[in-house]
Amino acid sequence: MVSDKKIFESDVLVIGSGVSGLTFALKTAIKFADAKIIIVTKDKLSESNTNYAQGGIATVFNETLDSFEQHIEDTLIAGDGLCDEKVVRMVVEDAPKRLQELIDWGTKFDRNDKGEYDLGREGGHSQNRILHHTDLTGAEIERALIAKVKTQPNIEFLEHHYAIDLITEHQANKKQTKRNSKISCFGAYVLDEKKSIVKTFVSKFTMLASGGSGQVYETTTNPRVATGDGLGMAYRAKAEISEVEFIQFHPTALYNPGEYPAFLISEAVRGFGAKLRDYKGEKFMHNYDEREELASRDIVARAIDNELKKSGAPHVYLDCTHLDMEKFKDHFPNITEKCASLGIDVEKDFIPVVPASHYICGGVNVNKNAKTSIKKLYACGEVTRTGLHGGNRLASNSLLEGLVYAHRAYLNVCKKFEKTKMPKHIPEWNDSGVIKNMEKILITHDTNEVKTIMSNYVGIVRSNERLKRAEKRLHVLYEDNKRLYDHSELSSDLCELRNLITTAYLITQFSKKRNENCGGFYNIDLV
Incomplete structure (x- = not known):
């Protein structure tokens, strides 16, 4: 049972409960049995983009019919020249081991009449290489991971806990920090939605695995929780972000x-x-x-x-x-x-x-070890830009990316675990001076307006004029939201709106800077 205290310490704080966050938490908990790992998630533990993934996971599982080189080539072609080939090779070649781990943890993939894995094929793939569980692969992976994670006594789950902001020097010491400067992460401020209090989570290492941003558009395949929270938090913490103009729209919703x-x-x-x-x-x-x-x-x-x-x-x-x-x-x-x-x-x-809006190919920049530009902050999954997807994600490469980068983050944390100390003197959240009677209609109206702006002006096909209009209207929404946020009692709806506006702003700004059409980005004025 969760106590009423407001400061919580843990060796590892994981924000998000999809394939990336659960895999990282599980591996770390098994390796360090005396460590404390906390997973915070804004909804139920199972509510994530992973849970809604239908297709499967791409991997070279039958080398007599397929090869790493073919999977690499397919990924590079889909990425339209913007993939990091070294990253692509690393992920593709590591895929079979990571898939075998999932299987060992209880994930059941479909087999054919011969007892062999029934490998499917999707758009952009030259061979049948998709492992799947009927058309509910993500739900099966989520089921198996949650069951396995629950066997670890040193992992604590906190559902309905909404991460508001990462804690950096700016919050801890009230010092203004610049993007690209040396910044460290000390944990996160998290809203306990049921108790309506903001808790301070202090940690040695923080994993940002908060998922995608599909809710920034009117029509999306993403669940309601995909509101760009990780991008918003990372941007405010001054992490490096790139290539968020590449939005993948699933053709067939x-x-x-x-x-x-x-x-x-x-x-x-x-x-x-x-x-x-x-x-x-x-x-x-x-x-x-x-x-x-x-x-x-x-x-x-x-x-x-x-x-x-x-x-x-x-x-x-x-x-x-x-x-x-x-x-x-x-x-x-x-x-x-x-x-x-x-x-x-x-x-x-x-x-x-x-x-329908389906996947954002860019995000928080991470290196091959899932490290962000902020010290002690790791990130995995759709919230990141790894270099794997380039301008357009190849189908069924996303779950694979989450598995590989969660593993590499775990390996990197292992090297630093014993010598990293717990941060000290982190201040509690200050909510003095807020009002209690904010009208929810204001949030609902602005949320709908963000979706309308993005769908009409920053959708599948864009133009310079559309992007200018989006920028102007988003600026007005930003100013309105800032006034609400600064003076109102916090709620998850208000915080989600804040992150939706930030994510929409980033997509629009990066779209304005992109001077050529490639991958999932298309501006009619650049034809």
Whole structure:
């Protein structure tokens, strides 16, 4: 049971409970049995982007049919010249070991009739190399990791604990620090949502594994928790950030107005052989790329966006009717069931789909050991920019990236663990002078406006004029939010709005600076 005290000390503080945070916490807890590891998560332990990942994890598991070089090449092609080839090679070559660990920890991947792993294929991949658990791979990984982590007595879970800000010299000593200066992280200030108090978490090492930013757009496949919190905290702490202009829009979210977040029709469905058709029922992907439906996500998403703009239609279709239905329903039971619940019989009917915000390819800069530019602060997963994805993430490389970087962070922490001391004299959160009666409608209105601005002006296709308009309107929202934040009692909604505005601002600013179209970034004025 959580006590009412406001200062908590731990050897390791993990912010986030997806594949990256849980893997790092688990490995560290096993290695240092006397250490204390605290995991804080803003919702339930299982509520993360990992839990919603359908497709699977890419890895070279059958070297007679595949090779590291082919996986590396596919990743580099998808990244459109912006990947760090050394990072790509490191992740791809380390993949089999990290996947085997997941399996050893209880993750169950699908096998075929021969008892071999049933390897799927997705857009941008030249070979079948995707390990999956039906169409709920992320949920299966999350299940296995949570079960394993709960066996470790030195790990403490704190659900409904919202990380507000990282603690650095600025908070500890009230000194203004500059970006790129020598900054250290001493933990984080965290809002206990149930008790409405801000707690001070002091730690030797902090892992930022807070996930993505999809909620900055109106239509997204991301869960409600993906509000750019890690980017916001890192930016305010003056960490180095890059390439956040590269937003990956998943081409095929189920068109179902009013459903939020959007239900994802996995990339693996197109890998299985499904075809895209326009509003009239005609195929169109051959007009955009020779790989047709198996082109990378940026190409498919822009193709659909163009078809929608030409026709004025609200959606296009995904045609599965020609496929082996017995195998299809076995591979994609969740998708089949979801469609059926809406009166769509995948055996006879086309599935209406639209692109949706899915993944941010840039983020907090980390090196090969998951170290940020801030001392004692590590970061893993979608919140980071590692160099693996470049301008466009190759399908099913994200869970893999989280596993590899969590492992490398763990190895690096092991080297420093014994000689790193607990920070001292960290001040408690100061909430004096706040008002208690803030109107929630103000937060709701501004949150919706951020989503509208980003969807209309900083979406799949951008322009210089759209970016200027977004910048102006976001500045007004920033000023309004700052007044609210400085004088109101904190709530998770208010803090999320703060981070949404920050993330939207960063995406817009980096988009303005990008002077060429590549990967997931497309500005019509640069054509």
